[in-house]
Amino acid sequence: MIPLSVLGAVAVLAAALWATGGLKETPKQPAQSAGKPLDLGLFTVTVRDVRIGLADARFGSAQERFLIMRMRVVNKGKETESLENSGLADGVVARTKTGKWVEPERIEGVAAGAETNVVQPGLPVEASAMWKMGPADSPEKLTVGLREWKYEQGFTDSDFNWLVQKEDDKLVGRLVLPVAPMSAAPQPSPRATWPQAGRPTTTAWPTATARPTTTARPRPTAGSPRPTASRP
Amino acid sequence: MNVRQVLLRSGAGIGGTALLAGAMWLHSILPQLEAAQLDPIRDGGTVGEEIRNRDFSVRVEKVEAARSLAPSLSLGDPPPVGTDGIYLIVRLRATSHREPLQLRTVELETPGGYTFKQDPRTGTASAGAQPTFEPMIWTPATVVFELPKKRLEGAHLIVGTGGLLPQLSAAADIDLGITGNRADQLTGSAVERYDIRDRP
Numbered sequence A: 001m002i003p004l005s006v007l008g009a010v011a012v013l014a015a016a017l018w019a020t021g022g023l024k025e026t027p028k029q030p031a032q033s034a035g036k037p038l039d040l041g042l043f044t045v046t047v048r049d050v051r052i053g054l055a056d057a058r059f060g061s062a063q064e065r066f067l068i069m070r071m072r073v074v075n076k077g078k079e080t081e082s083l084e085n086s087g088l089a090d091g092v093v094a095r096t097k098t099g100k101w102v103e104p105e106r107i108e109g110v111a112a113g114a115e116t117n118v119v120q121p122g123l124p125v126e127a128s129a130m131w132k133m134g135p136a137d138s139p140e141k142l143t144v145g146l147r148e149w150k151y152e153q154g155f156t157d158s159d160f161n162w163l164v165q166k167e168d169d170k171l172v173g174r175l176v177l178p179v180a181p182m183s184a185a186p187q188p189s190p191r192a193t194w195p196q197a198g199r200p201t202t203t204a205w206p207t208a209t210a211r212p213t214t215t216a217r218p219r220p221t222a223g224s225p226r227p228t229a230s231r232p
Numbered sequence B: 001m002n003v004r005q006v007l008l009r010s011g012a013g014i015g016g017t018a019l020l021a022g023a024m025w026l027h028s029i030l031p032q033l034e035a036a037q038l039d040p041i042r043d044g045g046t047v048g049e050e051i052r053n054r055d056f057s058v059r060v061e062k063v064e065a066a067r068s069l070a071p072s073l074s075l076g077d078p079p080p081v082g083t084d085g086i087y088l089i090v091r092l093r094a095t096s097h098r099e100p101l102q103l104r105t106v107e108l109e110t111p112g113g114y115t116f117k118q119d120p121r122t123g124t125a126s127a128g129a130q131p132t133f134e135p136m137i138w139t140p141a142t143v144v145f146e147l148p149k150k151r152l153e154g155a156h157l158i159v160g161t162g163g164l165l166p167q168l169s170a171a172a173d174i175d176l177g178i179t180g181n182r183a184d185q186l187t188g189s190a191v192e193r194y195d196i197r198d199r200p
Helices: A002-019 A212-216 B003-028 B180-188
Strands: A037-039 A043-056 A063-075 A092-095 A106-111 A114-116 A125-132 A141-146 A149-153 A160-164 A173-180 B041-046 B050-052 B056-069 B081-096 B105-110 B114-117 B139-147 B156-160 B170-175
Touching: A002 B003, A043 A141, A063 A092, A063 A141, A114 B081, B041 B050, B056 B170, B056 B180, B081 B156, B081 B180, B105 B139, B114 B139
Parallel strands: A043 A173, B041 B170
Antiparallel strands: A037 A043, A043 A063, A063 A125, A092 A141, A106 A114, A106 A125, A141 A173, A149 A160, B050 B056, B056 B081, B081 B139, B105 B114, B105 B156, B156 B170
């Protein structure tokens, strides 16, 4: 009598379990592709592409090489969010050769054709996450991870905030993106806008300027292609 | 043992499991208190009214809108700083009561719980620190917000002393008087290349 009722309950629960996907572990770092909007909780990010480019150093006037990932960012929250520290940058990581995830050195944003470093609720931003590169680095692929944000209480206070989930290397999406070499990509500029973004361009950027560094750089590929970016 | 009994017992088993799962889910839910107990104390008011508290007095003089802002450097004729939404410019005057102070919390709150921080863009003429307000001197200040057009209606300006520990400090909550009609009017009359330095 009891086994029968238990059997019935188990059968129904097993059916429900099967219908909802079973006990198979959901992937911790599901592979995603560029061009698809990814819901990170606080932001919706559409990764566009990765290239190597030159940008002004933060201090001084020298130019440095960066790996630049372009993406479209929409703030789904209800407050103005920063693009850099304690904002979007906390949830964007790139994988190094040694398997470490590193956050970008900086993120530059463009909204409506002008520079910005915040993203307002409901106003999308074209952002460029930038990782500094060594002079000899030229990866052919970059592995990028996007972390999830959850609206929850912090460890030390009772207020609810959007907190990035940094534990367990759990990611919303893991993208392996081809890196466009520097010669094919124009120089990043704060007022640069991108054709595929469908935004009004206010300034044309210098696309066809000859740059001596693009041709003269020997690529140190010594056999196997380097799968990931190296740490700056 | 008949079919009815079996169904009843299996139903009870499933129901019990569901209740347990529900209890665990309920346990994970925490109340989200929007107002912490020690938030700054707000005094309310409207445009043109002097709002007074222990630390400072503030009066909003003018609310304007712009489609784009003038760039900070005029060298090389840079383009204006545009937006997909709209810029809301609030001109106010404030004075301190006891000691020099700065208004570190300046936000725009709109219905639905949205909060917009001031000074959204670098590279505009607006970018710059807020003035220090001295006792008995009414000092003008201008704050700029960038927001979607549909969020204009019902916006409130929150001005406070802020700082690292703003518990129970003073803040003013100013209803900017943006009704639906006023929002349309602001959007319609929004200017290009608004330069904060030009106007009184």
